[in-house]
């Protein structure tokens with residue numbers, strides 16, 4: 001078996017905001033063959049590819065059969081091949097980090113606490129502080145959704161940008177990747193990993209469901225701004241619509257404090273954008289992908 005199909009499938013466990021939403025058509029490929037099968041079966045539908053759903057906003061409570069969700073989390077093979085880690089799109093960054101440490105491979109400590117998959121990380125060029133996944137990529141295999149051909153991409157130096165990549169201009173789904181495997185010291189890696197985790201838990205609101213930073217850091221002229229500082233100046237810290245709230249602990253996050261709906265989140269985001277635009281003349285851009 002290469003592919004599992006569900007009908008009327010609850011997406012609550014497949015978006016980290018834990019918004020209630022149902023997909024009439026949903027596929028879980030188990031491997032590359034399954035992914036190709038899913039792509040072929042859904043040619044007449046709007047395909048939504050998901051990893052762990054940790055960077056998305058579902059805007060509908062029901063996605064009818066004109067959509068097809070293809071969730072990669074069951075494509076999760078990871079192995080070492082000499083100087084490379086080869087991993088499927090659905091491998092979580094958490095598992096990547098622990099695989100690396102077990103194999104005394106350094107560099108992936110920043111991944112351990114980012115709750116996405118390799119596919120989602122490559123699309124977004126996920127990262128933390130000075131590290132991004134792009135620094136470790138050697139090649140990426142994608143399925144071209146027009147030709148249904150598997151193509152190997154070796155990214156050049158401007159392929160990845162801040163929380164963005166050229167994958168977003170291509171009609172592809174990421175299937176697997178080859179990453180660098182440079183030697184590291186087990187104890188040093190472990191210490192760094194735990195230190196990062198501690199710092200993140202200290203700063204981020206982990207007591208409520210969320211989907212990480214909501215907006216990209218905006219720029220105006222030569223200046224880059226922290227979203228949370230802008231929000232504090234326009235009294236958005238703690239501001240709530242329905243069950244969705246701008247986090248009191250870290251206003252760069254929106255948290256689901258009480259059965260928030262898709263519509264609560266959409267309305268709260270709009271209010272944040274309006275206040276920042278009216279007060280600072282800055283257009284906020286979402287880091288989240290909106291599933292419309």
Ligand SMILES: Cc1cc2nc3c(=O)[nH]c(=O)nc-3n(C[C@H](O)[C@H](O)[C@H](O)COP(=O)(O)OP(=O)(O)OC[C@H]3O[C@@H](n4cnc5c(N)ncnc54)[C@H](O)[C@@H]3O)c2cc1C
Nearest residue numbers: 051052053054055116117119120121126127174211212289
């Ligand atoms: C508590 C918390 C902390 C976070 N911290 C960070 C952080 O420090 N740094 C950071 O960068 N991000 C962070 N994030 C955001 C998020 O975890 C990352 O962006 C992650 O890489 C998203 O991966 P995902 O598998 O969840 O993607 P999803 O949310 O499932 O999808 C995101 C986008 O990628 C697309 N996509 C997913 N898989 C594929 C694929 N195989 N092929 C093609 N398209 C695909 C989806 O269609 C969607 O457009 C955080 C989120 C949370 C909840």
